[in-house]
Amino acid sequence: MNETELRNKILEVLTGIAPEAAEVDLDPRVGFRDQLDFDSMDFLNFAIGLHEELGVDIPPRDYPRLATLASAVRYLQARLGE
Amino acid sequence: MGEFRMPSLGADMEKGVLTSWEVSPGDEIRRGDVIAVVETDKGAIDVECHETGTVREFLVEPGTEAAVGTPLAVIDVPGEEPAAGAPSSGRVRISPAARRRADELGIDPAAVTGTGVQGSVTVADVEQAAGGTPTPGDASGAESIRRAIAGAMSLANREIPHYYLGSAIDFEAAARWLDDYNEGKAPDEQVILPALLLKAVAVSVLEVPELNGRWKSGAFTPSGSVDLGVAIALRHGAGLVAPAIAAAETLPVTELMRHFRELVMRARTGRLRSSEVSGGTITVTSLGERCVDWVYPVIQPPQVAMVGFGQMTRRPWVEGEAVVARRVITATLAGDHRVSDGRRGGLFLEKLAACLQAPEQL
Numbered sequence: 001m002n003e004t005e006l007r008n009k010i011l012e013v014l015t016g017i018a019p020e021a022a023e024v025d026l027d028p029r030v031g032f033r034d035q036l037d038f039d040s041m042d043f044l045n046f047a048i049g050l051h052e053e054l055g056v057d058i059p060p061r062d063y064p065r066l067a068t069l070a071s072a073v074r075y076l077q078a079r080l081g082e
Numbered sequence: 083m084g085e086f087r088m089p090s091l092g093a094d095m096e097k098g099v100l101t102s103w104e105v106s107p108g109d110e111i112r113r114g115d116v117i118a119v120v121e122t123d124k125g126a127i128d129v130e131c132h133e134t135g136t137v138r139e140f141l142v143e144p145g146t147e148a149a150v151g152t153p154l155a156v157i158d159v160p161g162e163e164p165a166a167g168a169p170s171s172g173r174v175r176i177s178p179a180a181r182r183r184a185d186e187l188g189i190d191p192a193a194v195t196g197t198g199v200q201g202s203v204t205v206a207d208v209e210q211a212a213g214g215t216p217t218p219g220d221a222s223g224a225e226s227i228r229r230a231i232a233g234a235m236s237l238a239n240r241e242i243p244h245y246y247l248g249s250a251i252d253f254e255a256a257a258r259w260l261d262d263y264n265e266g267k268a269p270d271e272q273v274i275l276p277a278l279l280l281k282a283v284a285v286s287v288l289e290v291p292e293l294n295g296r297w298k299s300g301a302f303t304p305s306g307s308v309d310l311g312v313a314i315a316l317r318h319g320a321g322l323v324a325p326a327i328a329a330a331e332t333l334p335v336t337e338l339m340r341h342f343r344e345l346v347m348r349a350r351t352g353r354l355r356s357s358e359v360s361g362g363t364i365t366v367t368s369l370g371e372r373c374v375d376w377v378y379p380v381i382q383p384p385q386v387a388m389v390g391f392g393q394m395t396r397r398p399w400v401e402g403e404a405v406v407a408r409r410v411i412t413a414t415l416a417g418d419h420r421v422s423d424g425r426r427g428g429l430f431l432e433k434l435a436a437c438l439q440a441p442e443q444l
């Protein structure tokens with residue numbers, strides 16, 4: 001999976017949690033917490049969605065690495081490359 | 083026979099719009115089936131029926147606005163007389179809120195032309211008759227949900243003599259238990275902190291039954307089960323809903339977590355069910371995610387208590403003769419003086435703190 005495909009997968013999962021993610025122009029370096037008003041439940045649902053879509057297990061201590069679109073892409077690229 | 087009526091999906095709800103029927107005449111339905119979708123101030127709600135039987139006929143078309151209590155469909159219930167058809171009534175159809183407004187304005191409801199369903203008199207009709215400004219029509223979703231919250235909270239502040247208590251709780255044992263529990267678990271098996279707090283409240287309130295139930299018609303009815311309302315913030319200040327998890331005290335933490343997660347997901351993206359939005363017996367709000375240390379909750383009528391949690395922070399904590407760093411959460415209780423007092427409320431906080439010291443037993 002290339003970076004664009006991965007990014008689209010992530011956006012798909014995000015949109016399932018926060019439908020407005022499809023409408024706003026997400027700044028990849030600003031946290032979902034600030035841009036999408038995410039809380040811990042949203043991050044958990046994000047991790048569950050990524051697990052379902054990509055088959056990557058994400059331990060809770062890694063949740064901070066899912067904070068922005070850019071960091072989520074980096075983290076998941078690394079995990080998928082393992 | 084049974085009539086399926088416009089349900090009251092909150093203390094402040096006057097009317098709703100029937101959006102769609104999810105069944106057809108002739109369908110067999112069972113208690114708890116979703117039979118209609120109703121648009122309310124709080125968004126679209128899947129409405130469940132309370133009877134088992136056969137749908138005989140619809141009295142109201144989709145797209146129709148109807149006051150709470152308006153018959154929407156006739157249900158044939160086995161073993162009962164067949165329905166006599168659409169009901170008729172000689173008295174003025176008027177919602178409680180419109181009647182109140184009419185009293186305030188000194189208007190006779192019988193003299194007002196109703197524009198609501200089946201000619202029922204609405205608040206706007208009363209105000210129109212009084213020469214006042216009609217209430218705004220179709221407000222946006224966010225505006226209408228804000229109005230609904232304001233209505234319920236005004237009612238609470240007007241009628242409930244609140245008292246408030248707070249207690250800082252040593253959360254170290256519970257936080258460690260959570261970390262250990264989640265280690266190595268797949269995301270959909272993980273438990274987050276608020277779920278543990280919910281279970282702790284459900285178990286603790288069993289010891290103080292005068293905090294768990296409903297105030298109706300001037301009297302308190304305690305509830306046999308803890309139908310735990312959960313305050314869920316909608317995104318970007320779009321408002322707040324407080325759907326309930328039925329019999330939360332009986333659910334293992336993992337199961338409670340699953341219900342909680344589904345509720346949040348559906349509240350924020352999809353639809354809640356009628357039994358969830360109208361059924362709570364006590365409500366919890368957790369505001370710890372945005373640096374709030376404590377909250378003084380406003381009770382949701384007709385409930386008589388609400389529990390608030392602030393953020394988990396590391397604090398100096400005295401243990402024996404030493405000061406140690408501990409993760410601490412402040413719990414607050416808003417109670418209703420018509421039913422309980424500070425001493426009983428304090429007992430609840432004491433039980434809550436105690437059960438959070440043994441999280442593995444929750």
